[in-house]
Amino acid sequence: MYYDKLIFEISTKDRKGYSLPESTIKNYDLPDTLLRPDCPGLPEVSELDVVRHYTNVSFKNFGIEKGFYPLGSCTMKYNPKINQDIANLPGFANLHPYQPLDTVQGSLHVYYETQRMLSEISGLDTFTLNSYAGAHGELVGLMIMKAYHESRGDTKRTKVIVPDSAHGTNPASATVAGLESVEVKSNLDGTVNVNDLKHVLDDTIAGIMLTNPNTLGMFEKDILEIAKLVHQAGGLLYYDGANLNPLLGMVRPGDMGFDIMHINLHKTFSTPHGGGGPGSGPVGVTKALKPFLPKPVVKKEKDGYTLDGATDLTIGQISHFYGNMGVVIKAYTYLLTIGKNNLSDIAKFSTLNANYIKESLKDDYLLPFKGICKHEFVFDGLIDKSTHVTTLDVAKRLLDFDMHPPTVYFPLIVKEAIMIEPPENESKQTIDKFIEVMKQIAKEAKEDPDLVKGAPYNTVVKRLDEALAARKPVVKYKDLLDEA
Numbered sequence: 001m002y003y004d005k006l007i008f009e010i011s012t013k014d015r016k017g018y019s020l021p022e023s024t025i026k027n028y029d030l031p032d033t034l035l036r037p038d039c040p041g042l043p044e045v046s047e048l049d050v051v052r053h054y055t056n057v058s059f060k061n062f063g064i065e066k067g068f069y070p071l072g073s074c075t076m077k078y079n080p081k082i083n084q085d086i087a088n089l090p091g092f093a094n095l096h097p098y099q100p101l102d103t104v105q106g107s108l109h110v111y112y113e114t115q116r117m118l119s120e121i122s123g124l125d126t127f128t129l130n131s132y133a134g135a136h137g138e139l140v141g142l143m144i145m146k147a148y149h150e151s152r153g154d155t156k157r158t159k160v161i162v163p164d165s166a167h168g169t170n171p172a173s174a175t176v177a178g179l180e181s182v183e184v185k186s187n188l189d190g191t192v193n194v195n196d197l198k199h200v201l202d203d204t205i206a207g208i209m210l211t212n213p214n215t216l217g218m219f220e221k222d223i224l225e226i227a228k229l230v231h232q233a234g235g236l237l238y239y240d241g242a243n244l245n246p247l248l249g250m251v252r253p254g255d256m257g258f259d260i261m262h263i264n265l266h267k268t269f270s271t272p273h274g275g276g277g278p279g280s281g282p283v284g285v286t287k288a289l290k291p292f293l294p295k296p297v298v299k300k301e302k303d304g305y306t307l308d309g310a311t312d313l314t315i316g317q318i319s320h321f322y323g324n325m326g327v328v329i330k331a332y333t334y335l336l337t338i339g340k341n342n343l344s345d346i347a348k349f350s351t352l353n354a355n356y357i358k359e360s361l362k363d364d365y366l367l368p369f370k371g372i373c374k375h376e377f378v379f380d381g382l383i384d385k386s387t388h389v390t391t392l393d394v395a396k397r398l399l400d401f402d403m404h405p406p407t408v409y410f411p412l413i414v415k416e417a418i419m420i421e422p423p424e425n426e427s428k429q430t431i432d433k434f435i436e437v438m439k440q441i442a443k444e445a446k447e448d449p450d451l452v453k454g455a456p457y458n459t460v461v462k463r464l465d466e467a468l469a470a471r472k473p474v475v476k477y478k479d480l481l482d483e484a
């Protein structure tokens, strides 16, 4: 049986978890239509029952606060508590989006200042904070790209170039934006093949989407030439900012020639990524593309901030109100606490950590792309393939050592991909421990491959039958009970 009791199952009649003072509000006669016929079916439990129940549930999960989380391309870094504390201040947390503007000037100031800081970091003219995630930012950016070409009567430009190492959201966003994606092959080191690129550039190309450093952690060294070629062909450059961490304070996408970009606040600027929590994917653009930004646009006027900055060329409204305010406040706090002069430490330490792990493990794991990487890199499984221990087996075995597995089998161009990303705030001790465990797994794979193939052993749920889980997923509690 791999479930524990639900809070409803430990409910005991008339047990209470609260003691409220006697109500001083008199009873009102309400019409029957407003009254529920029965009591709500809430669990009847004591405070201790509740605390123990949810504490035990939380132990079953793995998070950045429990252990090392080297999730490639996702920047699962620690989110300092002060960021959350500031976002929880009643003045922020209790705001209503329909409040009169003169009562939310402080929040609009935070919005405006965050936009300004992101512009300075990225080298782009201005930002909208309205989009909810990286993928959403991509869609908004591509809608802006499309609207720009259409506004000039250039309606032939219906294709977007996407390298074969790109994240799956890139071609997906292109399709949703009504553009066709055209794939270009990578060089052996994972960077864009400029010759291949030249062949696809013509007057039907709306632009190119690039992640720099790419999903293999390699910096696109030909970026200036790529930018020149794309611009000469009349296209625009879109920067997927998921991997911005190692560039902070070092180089800026705007200076590389990018016209549009998104930043994942929930990766680079410390809101934890994953688990379906709220995210934010601000989109930055050059001055020429500013008129196309989605509305509302926060504008600074003489007497304060307004939301009337949008022009007639706007792509319209792409979110409820103005995006995920809480995530923006956390990013703003993070940026202020780090400080402008220390920003580049993030880039330097995350790059150092990745290269240290890469060099320490390259005699056990196959390194397809040599050379200095940025914040992440990719192994192609174990060097010794004779053991038949796969990347999936290694990932599962890591769980037994209380470490979250890296991203596996992505990017698709590396068959047995293990993509490792140790963020800047991990200590040398933690990183050394990870290296030691990875080496031990490589040794086990040689000496006792079945041990690795059977992992994990110490987790709540053991090795799943992946095919069965995909074909017959148990997604309802009732089905789980029937199974048990």
Ligand SMILES: Cc1ncc(COP(=O)(O)O)c(C=O)c1O
Binding pocket: 073, 074, 133, 134, 135, 136, 167, 169, 170, 211, 215, 240, 242, 243, 264, 279, 281
């Ligand atoms: C390179 C890259 N681009 C885009 C995305 C999409 O970002 P989001 O998950 O915020 O939609 C990711 C997400 O993990 C990514 O790694």
